[in-house]
Structure formats: structure tokens, C-alpha cells
Amino acid sequence: MAENTSENVKFLKGGPFTSHDHGHGHGNGGFSHSHDHVQSHSHDLVQSHSHGHTHDVLEGPGTYTDRDQPIYRSDWDKRAFTVGIGGPVGSGKTALVLALCQYLGDNFGICVVTNDIFTKEDWQFLVEHKALEAERLRAVETGGCPHAAIREDYSLNIAEVRDLTELFHPDIVLLESGGDNLAANFSRELADYIIYVIDVAGGDKIPRKGGPGVTQSDLLVINKTDLADAVGASLARMEQDAKCMRQDGPTVFIQAKHGLGIPEVAEFIVQTLKTQRGES
Numbered sequence: 001m002a003e004n005t006s007e008n009v010k011f012l013k014g015g016p017f018t019s020h021d022h023g024h025g026h027g028n029g030g031f032s033h034s035h036d037h038v039q040s041h042s043h044d045l046v047q048s049h050s051h052g053h054t055h056d057v058l059e060g061p062g063t064y065t066d067r068d069q070p071i072y073r074s075d076w077d078k079r080a081f082t083v084g085i086g087g088p089v090g091s092g093k094t095a096l097v098l099a100l101c102q103y104l105g106d107n108f109g110i111c112v113v114t115n116d117i118f119t120k121e122d123w124q125f126l127v128e129h130k131a132l133e134a135e136r137l138r139a140v141e142t143g144g145c146p147h148a149a150i151r152e153d154y155s156l157n158i159a160e161v162r163d164l165t166e167l168f169h170p171d172i173v174l175l176e177s178g179g180d181n182l183a184a185n186f187s188r189e190l191a192d193y194i195i196y197v198i199d200v201a202g203g204d205k206i207p208r209k210g211g212p213g214v215t216q217s218d219l220l221v222i223n224k225t226d227l228a229d230a231v232g233a234s235l236a237r238m239e240q241d242a243k244c245m246r247q248d249g250p251t252v253f254i255q256a257k258h259g260l261g262i263p264e265v266a267e268f269i270v271q272t273l274k275t276q277r278g279e280s
Contacts, residue, residue, distance in 0.1 A: 060210075061209075061210025061211050061212070061214070061215050061245065062210070062211070062212045062215045062216045063215055063216070063247060064215055064216060064246045064247045064248075064249035065247050065249075066216075067212075067215075067216035067217075067218075068188045068216070069188070070188060070192055070193070070218075070272075070276060071188050071189065071192070072276055073276075076165075076277065077165070077169070078162060078165060078166075079158070079161055079162050079165050080111070080161065080164070080165045080169075080170045080171065080172060080173045081171065081172050081173070081192050081193070081273045081276065081277070082161055082172075082173045082175055082190065082191050082192050082193075083172060083173070083174050083175065083191065083192070083193045083194075083195060083269055084150060084175050084177065084186035084190065084191030084193070084194045084195065085097060085174060085175065085176045085177065085195045085196075085197060086150065086176075086177040086180065086184055086185065086186060086194070086195070086196050086197070086213055086217070087177075087179065087180075087196055087197030087198055087199075087213065087221075088179050088180065088181065088182070088198065088199075088202065089179025089180075090179065090199070090201075091179070091197045091198050091199040091202070091223055092197055092199055092223035092224060092256045092257070093122075093176050093177070093179070093197050094114070094122045094125050094126065094176060095223070095256035095257050096195075096197055096221065096223065096254070096256045096262075096265070097112060097114075097122075097126065097131065097174050097176050098125070098126060098129055098131045098256075099256050099257075099259055099262045100174060100262065100265065100266060100269070101126070101131040101132050101174070102131070102259075103259075103262050103263065103266050104172065104266055104269075104270075105132065108170075108171040108172055108270075109168060109169065109170035109171045109172070110132060110136070110170055110171070110172050110173075110174065111132070111136045111137070111138075111161075111164040111165075111168055111170040111172075111173045111174070112126060112131065112132060112136065112137045112138070112173070112174045112175075112176070113137075113138045113139075113140060113157060113160045113161060113164070113173060113174070113175045113176070114126065114137070114138070114139050114140065114176045115139075115140045115142055115146055115149055115150070115157070115175075115176060115177050115178040116139065116140075116141060116142070116178050117141065117142055117143060117144070117146065117178055118141060118143065119141070120139040120141065122139070122176060123137055123138070123139035135167075136164070136168060136170070138160045138163075138164060140156050140157055140160060142156070142178060145180070146177050146178030146179065146180040146184065147177070147180050147181075147183070147184035147185075149177075149178070150175075150177045150184070150185075150186045150187065150190060150191070151184075151185065151186060151187045151190075152187075154186075154187055154189070154190040157175060157190060158189075158190055161173050161175065161190075171273065172269065172273065175190070175191065180213075181211070181213075182206075182209060182210065182211025182212075182213050182214055183211045183212055183213065184211075184212070184213050185212040185213055185216055185217065192272070192276060193218050193219075193268075193269060193272045193273075194216075194217045194218045194219070195217060195218065195219045195220075195221055195265070196213040196214060196217035196219075196220055196221065197221045197223055198213075198214065198220070198221070198222055198223070199222070199223040199224040199227075200222065200223070200224045200225055200227050200228050200231065200233045200235070200238070201224050201227050201231050201233075203231065203233060204228075204233040204234045204235075204237045204238045204241075206238070207220070207222070207238050207241040207242040207245055207251075208241040208244070208245060210245050214242075214245060214246070215245050215246055215249075218249075218250075218268075218272070219249075219250050219251070219252065219265065219268050220242055220246060220249070220250070220251040220252075221251075221252050221253075221254055221261075221265060222235075222238055222242070222251060222252070222253045222254070223254050223255070223256050224255065224256075224257075225253050225254065225255055225260075225261075226255050226258070235253065238253075239251065239253070250268060252264045252265050252268070
């Protein structure tokens with residue numbers, strides 16, 4: 001049997017929260033699953049392991065018009081305009097970050113923060129592909145569920161953004177979340193603009209499944225359109241469903257690897273940056 005090294009792993013703890021124990025458990029042999037609502041969500045398999053973050057029960061997928069609005073602020077010298085980029089594992093978030101660095105880098109100061117659970121894979125990819133100078137790229141190892149580090153307890157990420165702002169005074173910080181599910185979304189206190197990335201290879205049903213990532217992001221990006229025929233996905237159906245689920249909120253179809261659609265994504269970012277800075 002492999003040695004259990006979980007005690008050597010550093011976990012990110014989100015909180016603090018108020019405890020409301022609704023007092024039920026599920027037993028299944030050696031597996032117990034208890035819910036101490038909001039405060040603690042533990043999974044005991046041989047030994048106790050606590051996430052330390054919430055798993056909110058959503059009443060619906062949310063709507064674009066009722067999404068959290070940007071916080072218009074003026075402390076840009078302390079925290080640069082931050083673009084949160086979320087989405088499932090493998091949807092192409094890092095490829096989008098690379099393409100945006102290459103497209104915007106000549107005219108704007110850019111820095112990047114990546115998130116992974118236990119590795120620096122995405123950071124390494126950007127370094128190897130020379131997205132930016134290495135010192136402008138930072139990696140956060142969350143040690144837990146990715147959404148906790150962008151919503152419930154974003155302290156590690158916001159600290160990196162502030163440090164990069166102090167050192168380089170960038171116009172834009174691209175903050176890539178670790179891969180997560182359709183319910184994941186950024187706190188508005190962390191991200192000034194939110195992009196959610198899904199990909200065609202996941203199937204054309206993804207937009208209509210909804211979830212805050214799909215419905216409440218400022219921009220929905222549908223990547224890998226070149227794979228539609230290979231997986232039997234209908235781009236027309238995805239466009240129709242996205243339009244319906246997002247109440248006509250913006251959606252852009254792209255091929256991040258080939259640079260297609262990147263100018264449109266960049267334009268949304270730049271226009272929002274100018275609006276929030278009062279430059280347009």
C-alpha cells in the first residue's frame with residue numbers, strides 16, 4: 001500500500017464562516033460523510049480530512065443580468081486591473097492566457113498569476129512558451145478545491161496581484177483559476193472582469209447546463225471550435241443555448257491555439273479596462 005503523505009500537504013483554508021450544523025451523516029462501511037453546514041465539510045476515509053471551504057447549494061444556474069457587478073475602484077496603483085479566467089480542466093485557459101499575452105503585450109503591461117492544486121504546470125507552460133518575462137509570471141499552489149482560492153479565500157491570489165502591481169505597475173493582471181466545475185466563479189473583490197472558458201470537446205450540451213461560470217461571467221469563451229466535427233458538436237446549438245442562458249450576454253467562439261477570436265476577447269478586456277478607469 002502506498003504511504004499516506006497527506007499530512008505533508010499544505011491545504012488552503014477558506015474562511016472564516018459561521019457554523020450551522022444540520023446534524024446528519026451518511027455511513028457506508030469505513031466511509032462517513034458529514035455536513036456541518038457552511039463551516040465544515042469533511043470527508044472521512046480511514047482518517048479525517050477537512051476541506052475548510054463551502055459547497056454552496058445553488059437554487060438555479062444564475063442569470064447574467066443578476067450577476068455581481070464590477071467594483072468601480074481607484075486604487076489601480078495598489079492592485080492592477082485583474083481579469084479572472086476560469087473554466088473546467090482542459091478547456092484551454094492557459095492557451096488563452098498565452099494568446100492574450102502575445103496579443104496585448106506590445107501595447108499593455110501584462111502580468112500573470114496561475115493556480116494549480118499541487119503543481120506549477122500552467123506557470124511552467126507559460127514560462128516555456130515565453131508568454132512574458134519569467135519574473136512577471138507567478139504560480140499559486142492552492143492545495144485544495146480551486147474555487148476556494150478565487151472566491152471564499154482569495155488571499156493568496158490577491159497578495160500576488162498586489163505584489164506584481166507594486167513591482168511592475170502593469171495595466172492588466174491575468175489571473176487563471178485552477179480547473180473546476182460549472183459552479184465556480186470569481187469574487188468581485190478579486191476579479192474586475194471575469195471570463196469563463198468552456199470547450200467544444202466537452203460537448204454542445206455545456207452552455208445549456210448553466211452554472212454561475214456560464215451564466216454570470218462577464219464573457220463566455222467557447223474554445224476549440226475546430227474540434228466540432230470530430231466530436232459531433234453543433235456550434236449553432238452552442239451559440240443558441242449560450243445566448244439563451246446568458247440573456248444575450250457576450251459569448252466569443254475561439255481557437256486559442258491558432259489565435260482565432262483572440263482580438264475579440266482582447267477588445268472586451270481593453271474596453272472594460274478603459275471604462276473602469278474612466279478613460280472612455
